[in-house]
Amino acid sequence: xxxxxxxxxxxxxLLQCWSSALTDESITNAxxxxxxxxxxxDDHDVQAVRSLPVVVKHYQPGQAIVRDGDRxxxxxxxxxxxxxxxxxxxxxxxxxxxxxxxxxxPDLQSLHLNVLDHDLITLTECTLGFISHVFLREITRRRPNxxxxxxxxxxxxxxxxxxxxxxxxxxxxxxRLAHIVVELRERLKVxxxxxxxxxEMPLTQEQIGEAMGITPVHANRIVKQLRDxxxxxxHRGSVRVIDEQKLLELADFDGLYLHxxxxx
Amino acid sequence: xxxxxxYIVEDGRVITDEEGQxxxxxxxxxxxxxxxxxxxxxxxxxxxxxxxxxxxxxxTSCS
Numbered sequence: 001x002x003x004x005x006x007x008x009x010x011x012x013x014l015l016q017c018w019s020s021a022l023t024d025e026s027i028t029n030a031x032x033x034x035x036x037x038x039x040x041x042d043d044h045d046v047q048a049v050r051s052l053p054v055v056v057k058h059y060q061p062g063q064a065i066v067r068d069g070d071r072x073x074x075x076x077x078x079x080x081x082x083x084x085x086x087x088x089x090x091x092x093x094x095x096x097x098x099x100x101x102x103x104x105x106p107d108l109q110s111l112h113l114n115v116l117d118h119d120l121i122t123l124t125e126c127t128l129g130f131i132s133h134v135f136l137r138e139i140t141r142r143r144p145n146x147x148x149x150x151x152x153x154x155x156x157x158x159x160x161x162x163x164x165x166x167x168x169x170x171x172x173x174x175x176r177l178a179h180i181v182v183e184l185r186e187r188l189k190v191x192x193x194x195x196x197x198x199x200e201m202p203l204t205q206e207q208i209g210e211a212m213g214i215t216p217v218h219a220n221r222i223v224k225q226l227r228d229x230x231x232x233x234x235h236r237g238s239v240r241v242i243d244e245q246k247l248l249e250l251a252d253f254d255g256l257y258l259h260x261x262x263x264x
Numbered sequence: 265x266x267x268x269x270x271y272i273v274e275d276g277r278v279i280t281d282e283e284g285q286x287x288x289x290x291x292x293x294x295x296x297x298x299x300x301x302x303x304x305x306x307x308x309x310x311x312x313x314x315x316x317x318x319x320x321x322x323x324t325s326c327s
Contacts (some may be wrong), residue, residue: 171305205283217270217300217319223278 030103
């Protein structure tokens with residue numbers, strides 16, 4: 001081992017000790033729950049992921065975590081709260097591309113794509129864990145199984161984008177919203193955040209419009225229509241399913257693209 | 265700033281817009297109404313839930 005390598009390893013260990021002091025195991029709980037559902041994660045992998053040094057920060061609603069054009073040196077793990085990935089057109093129209101929940105690492109691709117090509121914004125108050133690319137590179141080189149799990153994670157992310165395109169491009173607006181609600185519910189279930197009739201969907205009518213590619217006024221109409229038709233009820237950033245059968249018919253939902261079992 | 269509320273009328277049925285939006289330019293108000301009308305019409309006419317639709321705006325507050 002050369003002097004440079006020894007120095008580098010020493011630096012990594014030193015940084016790990018320093019950062020671990022800041023890390024609470026609960027930061028990675030949702031991530032582990034999700035990865036256990038989608039991938040064949042063994043106990044050594046869990047231990048390796050849990051030992052990643054994480055710097056915890058708190059964000060307010062509507063704050064940019066990373067922006068289009070940034071060169072991030074770390075990835076962000078959502079521990080609490082909701083975020084969206086979005087992109088602006090040159091005339092200032094925003095398209096929301098996906099919704100992120102606790103346990104997600106929305107900018108995992110920044111490990112290999114150096115310049116960010118979209119914005120990542122908080123919807124609610126968030127507790128975020130930042131993991132340096134240095135440590136992520138180190139873990140992916142040391143543990144091939146973790147590398148495969150992270151790779152699979154970004155592939156599932158891509159599968160969700162394909163579904164989002166079909167949804168926004170081909171379904172009528174009430175179905176689009178129903179589909180987004182069912183997808184969110186299925187993902188929240190994995191991390192134990194669907195208890196009782198209501199679950200969180202903290203998007204304003206304007207943001208619902210931006211997710212579905214329609215104006216806020218049209219989004220308002222759809223929200224009212226789904227309530228009048230006894231399908232869904234939205235209230236203060238939460239949603240309640242009134243009629244499961246009607247919801248599933250309208251949503252045209254096949255959850256395969258979420259690949260929520262290691263065999264899928 | 266003026267707050268614009270866009271009401272949708274489908275076959276005489278009125279869908280109100282309580283939230284409204286703050287818009288400054290007249291062009292932005294027109295664009296919002298036209299885009300809303302076009303996308304509502306796409307859904308309503310395709311599904312046959314309405315045969316006529318109107319989008320109108322109302323200003324409620326200036327601050």
